[in-house]
Amino acid sequence: MASSKRSAFGKDGGLQTRxxxxxxxxxxxxxxxxxxxxxxxxxVLLIVVIAVGLLSVQIVGSDKIALRxxxxxxxxxxxxxxxxEIIERLCIQADLPKPKIAVIEARMPNACALGRSQKxxxxxxxxxxxxxxxxxxxxxxxxxxxxxxxxxxxxxxxTIASFFATIAALIIRFAFFFGxxxxxxxxxxxxxxxxxxxxxxVLVYAIxxxxxxxxxxxxxxxxxxxxxxxxxxPSALASALxxxxxxxDRIPRNDLRTAEGMSAFFIIPARAKNSxxxxxxxxxxxxxxxxxxxxxxxxxxxxxx
Amino acid sequence: xGLRDILTGRSSVKQPATHERLFALSTAYVTLETSYDITSAxxxxxxxxxxxxxxxxxxxxxxxxxxxxxxxxxxxxxxxxDDEFGFRWVIVRTPAVEDxxxxxxxxxxxxxxxxxxxxxxxxxxxxxxxxGAPINFIYNYKRGSxxxxxxxxxxxxxxxxxxxxxxxxxxxxxxxEPELERWFPLWGVPF
Numbered sequence: 001m002a003s004s005k006r007s008a009f010g011k012d013g014g015l016q017t018r019x020x021x022x023x024x025x026x027x028x029x030x031x032x033x034x035x036x037x038x039x040x041x042x043x044v045l046l047i048v049v050i051a052v053g054l055l056s057v058q059i060v061g062s063d064k065i066a067l068r069x070x071x072x073x074x075x076x077x078x079x080x081x082x083x084x085e086i087i088e089r090l091c092i093q094a095d096l097p098k099p100k101i102a103v104i105e106a107r108m109p110n111a112c113a114l115g116r117s118q119k120x121x122x123x124x125x126x127x128x129x130x131x132x133x134x135x136x137x138x139x140x141x142x143x144x145x146x147x148x149x150x151x152x153x154x155x156x157x158x159t160i161a162s163f164f165a166t167i168a169a170l171i172i173r174f175a176f177f178f179g180x181x182x183x184x185x186x187x188x189x190x191x192x193x194x195x196x197x198x199x200x201x202v203l204v205y206a207i208x209x210x211x212x213x214x215x216x217x218x219x220x221x222x223x224x225x226x227x228x229x230x231x232x233x234p235s236a237l238a239s240a241l242x243x244x245x246x247x248x249d250r251i252p253r254n255d256l257r258t259a260e261g262m263s264a265f266f267i268i269p270a271r272a273k274n275s276x277x278x279x280x281x282x283x284x285x286x287x288x289x290x291x292x293x294x295x296x297x298x299x300x301x302x303x304x305x
Numbered sequence: 306x307g308l309r310d311i312l313t314g315r316s317s318v319k320q321p322a323t324h325e326r327l328f329a330l331s332t333a334y335v336t337l338e339t340s341y342d343i344t345s346a347x348x349x350x351x352x353x354x355x356x357x358x359x360x361x362x363x364x365x366x367x368x369x370x371x372x373x374x375x376x377x378x379x380x381x382x383x384x385x386x387d388d389e390f391g392f393r394w395v396i397v398r399t400p401a402v403e404d405x406x407x408x409x410x411x412x413x414x415x416x417x418x419x420x421x422x423x424x425x426x427x428x429x430x431x432x433x434x435x436x437g438a439p440i441n442f443i444y445n446y447k448r449g450s451x452x453x454x455x456x457x458x459x460x461x462x463x464x465x466x467x468x469x470x471x472x473x474x475x476x477x478x479x480x481x482e483p484e485l486e487r488w489f490p491l492w493g494v495p496f
Contacts, residue, residue, distance in 0.1 A: 019313055081461050086390060092426050136390050229318055301358050302358065
């Protein structure tokens with residue numbers, strides 16, 4: 001069909017390549033861990049069983065736990081009409097069922113998307129975001145970013161991607177508890193195998209930490225891009241990001257205590273201060289996000305590549 | 306959306322579904338009018354996401370001109386307005402529901418022809434019940450399905466009971482959206 005040929009936005013092949021590469025590296029890493037686990041015939045199986053149980057709990061219950069941790073409460077259409085109306089229109093455009101909408105009573109302006117599937121999704125905005133005085137189009141851009149997280153099932157993808165990293169962390173923790181038992185005694189083959197597993201676990205954990213953060217950053221770029229595609233207004237999101245990050249920097253950190261652990265799910269990380277170690281950041285730096293949005297606006301206006 | 310799209314976080318906006326279902330309203334209206342005493346308010350509007358690019362604006366302008374020219378023959382009037390969320394409404398007024406459907410389809414076809422089909426959101430057709438209360442039927446372009454939207458007294462309240470009754474009454478003739486969580490309200494309809 002002629003109409004579908006002329007899409008306003010090109011494809012971002014580079015971003016997708018980096019994302020697939022990161023996932024491939026994670027897969028490789030996890031294969032090494034599984035290999036090491038299989039090499040030992042001991043109670044490692046027990047750890048795996050525990051981890052699988054944890055994962056299911058995480059997948060089923062994480063949204064509720066997260067909502068409670070964040071102090072989010074669901075709001076009705078009469079409580080927050082504008083929020084509902086913007087999200088409803090985004091849902092029509094994105095062809096999504098309507099998610100739950102919640103507000104977090106915090107001064108820090110931010111938004112996040114939770115939920116393992118499109119049907120069980122919740123989109124949260126903080127009171128600070130709603131009171132920031134953003135233009136409707138800017139708020140729409142921020143919410144479209146969160147809607148894109150729902151479309152891309154980012155919570156699910158990140159939970160599964162970090163599954164084996166969680167196992168590795170568990171093994172390391174077990175090793176600490178039973179450290180004496182492993183180190184002392186006779187140096188038989190079983191003990192050596194377990195030492196190997198612990199060594200591999202430490203490596204897997206350390207490397208996967210960096211890879212997962214990279215994956216998270218790529219998902220953020222993808223969500224920014226999705227927001228631009230969904231609303232057709234990349235510059236509105238850029239403007240909103242500038243306003244939000246400007247406010248976050250000025251607000252003392254005490255407010256963020258509860259939010260820090262949840263940082264990956266927010267539109268702007270709880271600690272936005274320019275961290276020196278960008279490899280450990282779960283969000284890309286603001287300048288890079290703005291530059292990417294600027295490229296999209298140029299494509300849209302027909303002045304870009 | 307396939308697994309690959311999920312893994313790579315690729316986004317694209319869905320193109321509109323087939324147009325046939327829009328025309329289902331013309332025949333369904335006969336039943337609405339004769340069996341349920343629901344009459345047309347003689348007005349319908351289409352909601353389009355407005356892009357701030359010169360290309361899109363010129364497609365919109367052409368669309369309005371074409372529809373104005375063709376609508377003029379049947380005595381219909383066309384006007385456009387922007388709402389607070391930056392969406393463009395193209396509003397058509399003419400007594401016959403058939404003409405409304407044709408005019409709205411003219412707008413969407415022209416926008417699709419310009420290459421912006423994915424920016425079409427929905428079309429709203431206004432009716433009046435026997436009590437004179439407003440009833441809207443909304444056509445979702447992405448899904449190609451209809452749903453009733455009946456505002457109730459009070460701030461942003463909707464009469465869900467009436468909406469469900471309407472579904473039962475007309476569901477056989479009008480393709481109604483099966484998932485209730487996709488019956489998105491549209492407040493502040495500018496007509």
